[in-house]
Amino acid sequence: MDLFLSTFENRIDKKGRLSVPAPFRAVLERRRDPLYLFKSLTEPCLEGCGPERIGQIVDAIESMDSLSAEVATLQTMLSSAQEMKLDGEGRMMLSGDFIDFAELDDMALFAGIGRSFQIWLPARYRERETAARSRAKTDGLPSLRLGGAYRPPGDTDGRS
């Protein structure tokens, strides 16, 4: 299973082009997947993923009550989604809408988070990162308490 990991910072040139980091392109190319970007529902950043995630949203909408608020939310995700075509050098063109939404100027930070990645204004991402780290120090590590995470048998990690 190959994942989007690590962070990369690339320049947005004056034509609005932005290189997708080569390791991220490699993940997509291995699967022959096109890249989709959409506006995050909860944060001022863009989300990148492959088609399977888009397909899940489409399927979910069709199985839900079309009058529900949840469907409207999912439709908002799809309506902001674009299939990004990359040029020969692996760059995509960011629409003005995307740039405005994430408040990007001349640099973009890619943050790999597993099955998807995010694109942030670098300064904003770092703010968020330090905030998350200090929260972790004072509040502990909430993520490790969530269910489903694999731990080797017998690894109680000091917690009950």
Place this chain on the structure above:
Amino acid sequence: MDLFLSTFENRIDKKGRLSVPAPFRAVLERRRDPLYLFKSLTEPCLEGCGPERIGQIVDAIESMDSLSAEVATLQTMLSSAQEMKLDGEGRMMLSGDFIDFAELDDMALFAGIGRSFQIWLPARYRERETAARSRAKTDGLPSLRLGGAYRPPGDTDGRS
């Protein structure tokens, strides 16, 4: 899996013509499908789709009790539907009925939602989008547990 995604804002010229966004035309042309428009049952917008969706509605009606209220509702959709012919440049002419229904004036916003798209008065669409985004922030994202493991991008759940 080609889908209607993203949003486009096009002008309705003084002859009443409106360009269908090239990516949407491409989806239909790949399938050699004509375009159908009909009035939304639930919102002040127009719905656009290919013939298979119209066929689904017809099939649904035939499988239901022909005296039920639902059937009457679905028949309303069909009776408002028009097959749109496009000119050489990919434009369609909206009937006065359609323009009145969606309260359009000189701009139309196309919002792709997967297997269909909608046409809105831009200002009205944005209101609705804003509402959906603030709902997502307060209420959280819809939890899609369809076919298992979907998690919204960004929700790493503490796992990498």
Place this chain on the structure above:
DNA sequence: TGGGATTATTTGGGATATCATGGGAAATAT
């Protein structure tokens, strides 16, 4: 282990193609 050489990747810019839009003229309908 160091450092120059080689390759991969990102960035830049000019040429070309695509697309939305506008308007005139021909065709069709009322």
Place this chain on the structure above:
DNA sequence: ATATTTCCCATGATATCCCAAATAATCCCA
């Protein structure tokens, strides 16, 4: 005959393609 629709071509804006330069990462041998 008059209004409306359809067809055709023009234009400007913008995206795409293609090639080249600059930067960064990797390799290889001393």
